[in-house]
Amino acid sequence: MRIAIFNQKGGVGKTTTALNLGAALNRSGNPPLLIDLDPQGHLSSIHGKAPLDANQSLFSFFQEQHTLRELEVDWEHIGRLIPAHQQLIKVDSIFGKGPAILNKLRHGLDALEESQPDRQCLIDCCPYIGVLALNAIFACDCLIIPVSTDYLSLQAADHITRTLQVLEPVMKRRVNRYYLLTRFDRRRRMSDDVRNKLRERYGDDVLDTVISENVTVAESPSLNQDVFRHNAGSTGAHDYRNLLGELVERGSLPVTMR
Numbered sequence: 001m002r003i004a005i006f007n008q009k010g011g012v013g014k015t016t017t018a019l020n021l022g023a024a025l026n027r028s029g030n031p032p033l034l035i036d037l038d039p040q041g042h043l044s045s046i047h048g049k050a051p052l053d054a055n056q057s058l059f060s061f062f063q064e065q066h067t068l069r070e071l072e073v074d075w076e077h078i079g080r081l082i083p084a085h086q087q088l089i090k091v092d093s094i095f096g097k098g099p100a101i102l103n104k105l106r107h108g109l110d111a112l113e114e115s116q117p118d119r120q121c122l123i124d125c126c127p128y129i130g131v132l133a134l135n136a137i138f139a140c141d142c143l144i145i146p147v148s149t150d151y152l153s154l155q156a157a158d159h160i161t162r163t164l165q166v167l168e169p170v171m172k173r174r175v176n177r178y179y180l181l182t183r184f185d186r187r188r189r190m191s192d193d194v195r196n197k198l199r200e201r202y203g204d205d206v207l208d209t210v211i212s213e214n215v216t217v218a219e220s221p222s223l224n225q226d227v228f229r230h231n232a233g234s235t236g237a238h239d240y241r242n243l244l245g246e247l248v249e250r251g252s253l254p255v256t257m258r
């Protein structure tokens, strides 16, 4: 299964969710492949060995110099990573917006998965709609849309929903999506307000799991760690374990939990 984590609003917890859902999968005995599809390369920085050479990054896949398999690197305690490079920012201008480029990641993953059909794949997207994010949307089986609990995030959730409505006739399928509340603060009424509004609009597509505002989640990237390694007993670890459990229960991650 391929899950893309996307919202064109910045700082809502996309990378944090890719990292910690990836770690939760690994701890359940299902090490995933993480793809850093963001020229900012935040996920690759947390991995700790972001490539200096664009030729060792996802950029080189778009340039047809390497296959996805050739770009994978190990990520201890998580699984595997295909790292990003700032050159990815050029993909839009170099390759245009034709159907071939928009389906490139999908075809690359089809080929990669022939030998590893049971491995789960998480794609950390950049915070804007362009060729990169469209590649993720075209390639994925399901989208996680992190929505941080503030009012501007609600607008951003509506925006991406409208974008999907435009894309779906082109893709000839409905993109399964889950809205995930992040940075949830139970002490603030706004958090409940945003959750209620999101449920009114998107019903069952809103996950029951919420990711709380949590210091362990915020600190762990600076130590090149996921939330479980930093503090497996933290609220953040608990939340991301629940997220995995709910996605498995809803049939969007077909894994057996260890």
Ligand SMILES: Nc1ncnc2c1ncn2[C@@H]1O[C@H](COP(=O)(O)OP(=O)(O)OP(=O)(O)O)[C@@H](O)[C@H]1O
Binding pocket: 009, 010, 011, 012, 013, 014, 015, 016, 017, 038, 040, 042, 125, 126, 127, 182, 183, 184, 211, 212, 213, 214, 215, 217, 218, 219, 221
């Ligand atoms: N649940 C949380 N509790 C506390 N801090 C969090 C939480 N989730 C994310 N953060 C912090 O918020 C900031 C933004 O998170 P993150 O980088 O995951 O967002 P993003 O959507 O990937 O951003 P961008 O759009 O720039 O890629 C980071 O400093 C991260 O550590």
Ligand SMILES: [Mg+2]
Binding pocket: 014, 015, 016, 038, 042, 124, 125
């Ligand atoms: Mg990010």
